[in-house]
């Protein structure tokens with residue numbers, strides 16, 4: 001059985017954190033696994049109901065698994081399992097495997113943006129308790145911030161920019177959109193920060 005991304009990836013600060021788990025729960029509550037499976041499976045096949053209303057099957061949508069027969073199942077509560085490649089998990093894991101991500105938290109944020117999911121905030125007292133760890137945390141957050149901005153830009157803005165033919169106009173629009181990524185990335189990271197409470 002293939003381990004989940006939690007075990008494959010080096011444990012980064014946020015991946016095991018209470019905040020991260022709460023954010024993942026918010027995503028699971030908001031994004032049905034069938035919806036995501038349907039989106040990724042569309043390249044190959046349809047998602048078909050299987051017996052009971054809550055079960056569905058299709059060919060595995062995970063890119064590195066060339067599934068010739070439907071081996072991929074979704075089932076309540078919001079889980080998937082592929083009998084071909086052995087992967088299983090929730091909607092965040094599925095996004096991680098199907099998208100182009102380096103870390104699990106990126107997949108989580110991407111879903112939050114795409115499905116407009118309000119991520120849970122931390123209580124004020126938690127931020128006060130974290131003050132003494134500020135320098136290290138700031139460095140990590142800075143790297144994440146830059147990374148997330150580039151990612152948001154690439155995924156959500158670049159496609160529309162490429163359609164602008166005039167180079168000056170494109171550059172002006174790119175500057176504008178790049179500025180938009182800053183508050184967006186800031187807001188998302190504020191809700192993600194930290195390790196265990």
Ligand SMILES: [Zn+2]
Nearest residue numbers: 060065082085
């Ligand atoms: Zn598979």
